Amino acid sequence: PAPALIHALVNAVAVLIIACPCTLGLATPVAIVTGIGRGAQAGVLVKHAEALERLAAATTVLIDKTGTLTEGKPQVVGVQSLLGDGEAELLGLAASAEQPSEHPLARAIVQEAQRRGLKLEAAESFQAEPGFGVEARVGGRRVRIGRVADAAAPVGDFATATLVAVECEGVILGTLALADPIKATTPEAIAELHRLGLRVVVVSGDREATVRAVAESLGLDGWHAGVTPARKQELVRELRARGERVVFAGDGLNDAPALAAAEVGIAMGTGTDVAMQSAGLVLVKGDLRGIVKAFHLSRATLRTIRQNLFWAFFYNGLGIPVAAGALYPFFGLLLNPMLAGVAMSLSSLCVVGNALRLRRLAL
Ligand code: ADP
Ligand code: MG
Numbered sequence: 001p002a003p004a005l006i007h008a009l010v011n012a013v014a015v016l017i018i019a020c021p022c023t024l025g026l027a028t029p030v031a032i033v034t035g036i037g038r039g040a041q042a043g044v045l046v047k048h049a050e051a052l053e054r055l056a057a058a059t060t061v062l063i064d065k066t067g068t069l070t071e072g073k074p075q076v077v078g079v080q081s082l083l084g085d086g087e088a089e090l091l092g093l094a095a096s097a098e099q100p101s102e103h104p105l106a107r108a109i110v111q112e113a114q115r116r117g118l119k120l121e122a123a124e125s126f127q128a129e130p131g132f133g134v135e136a137r138v139g140g141r142r143v144r145i146g147r148v149a150d151a152a153a154p155v156g157d158f159a160t161a162t163l164v165a166v167e168c169e170g171v172i173l174g175t176l177a178l179a180d181p182i183k184a185t186t187p188e189a190i191a192e193l194h195r196l197g198l199r200v201v202v203v204s205g206d207r208e209a210t211v212r213a214v215a216e217s218l219g220l221d222g223w224h225a226g227v228t229p230a231r232k233q234e235l236v237r238e239l240r241a242r243g244e245r246v247v248f249a250g251d252g253l254n255d256a257p258a259l260a261a262a263e264v265g266i267a268m269g270t271g272t273d274v275a276m277q278s279a280g281l282v283l284v285k286g287d288l289r290g291i292v293k294a295f296h297l298s299r300a301t302l303r304t305i306r307q308n309l310f311w312a313f314f315y316n317g318l319g320i321p322v323a324a325g326a327l328y329p330f331f332g333l334l335l336n337p338m339l340a341g342v343a344m345s346l347s348s349l350c351v352v353g354n355a356l357r358l359r360r361l362a363l
Contacts (some may be wrong), residue, residue: 011337012323019344027308035301051280055298064250065204078177189288233257
């Protein structure tokens with residue numbers, strides 16, 4: 001039977017060898033593509049597939065405060081002037097200088113001035129320093145608004161509000177206090193991240209009293225206040241150097257360097273374009289429960305990839321020896337090349353079918 005037997009063996013092995021990379025090659029991409037699709041339905045946009053693959057292994061989540069943990073729609077709750085009754089003047093001056101700024105604090109200040117019917121002046125030679133504040137000329141005077149760095153700035157009754165100092169020609173005129181409520185969905189999201197075994201730490205440019213109050217009310221595992229954009233990125237690098245797998249979640253211009261440096265950067269879809277460009281994942285609605293969904297999706301996708309690879313290897317590991325006549329000496333069994341082809345197509349279908357189950361993943 002020699003020539004016919006050899007012919008059949010060669011054919012069957014050839015079919016399997018041609019088809020085998022097809023199944024193996026499908027195993028990972030089809031799971032990732034399906035996972036990305038499922039994420040999109042749930043409001044989690046995957047921009048980089050590696051972000052989805054890496055997320056499951058994360059150990060620490062660093063989260064920006066303003067706009068990420070909080071609504072990011074602060075409101076002016078206090079105007080404290082050092083000039084006696086100069087409240088309106090202080091607010092008007094600050095609002096005038098903040099007009100060109102896109103920072104949520106700036107928008108809140110301008111809005112409050114408009115609400116009070118104050119007349120705003122044009123801001124000239126405007127400059128913004130992300131993470132610190134802004135500077136502009138208003139009516140020829142140099143106005144600076146930003147972080148409270150000077151003990152002369154009044155805190156008043158606003159122990160846990162965000163405070164910004166207003167300075168004119170180098171003299172502190174007073175402070176504005178702004179309150180930014182925590183998003184209604186944040187406490188639940190933090191509790192779930194804790195249940196997943198992650199450490200959650202807030203990193204903010206805001207002052208200590210405000211950041212600590214937020215960390216305590218949410219039961220976070222740590223806080224860093226007064227952090228500059230460059231320092232946010234450094235914190236990510238330091239943690240990674242210590243072997244932590246770091247996720248950074250943020251929304252602002254000031255978060256972009258940290259988002260890019262983290263193992264996985266997660267931007268709020270409600271935040272700045274720069275943050276979204278620097279991130280691997282985007283939460284469309286800016287709802288932090290999206291991080292939890294992304295984690296489940298990441299774990300399920302990796303599980304599917306592992307199953308697929310297992311089945312692809314299993315099939316091929318079994319199929320190729322059988323096609324090569326491994327069972328012929330014992331049972332006289334040979335694989336018809338046609339059957340080998342069908343078997344391999346079925347194995348690819350198996351892998352695709354298994355991956356498509358991700359579409360029904362509950363998130
Ligand atoms: P976060 O890290 O909480 O998102 P930022 O880094 O954007 O905050 O800002 C840090 C601090 O810098 C603010 O709490 C505020 O004191 C000051 N600041 C930044 N931008 C402005 C601005 N446009 N007007 C006033 N203050 C600002
Ligand atoms: Mg922010």
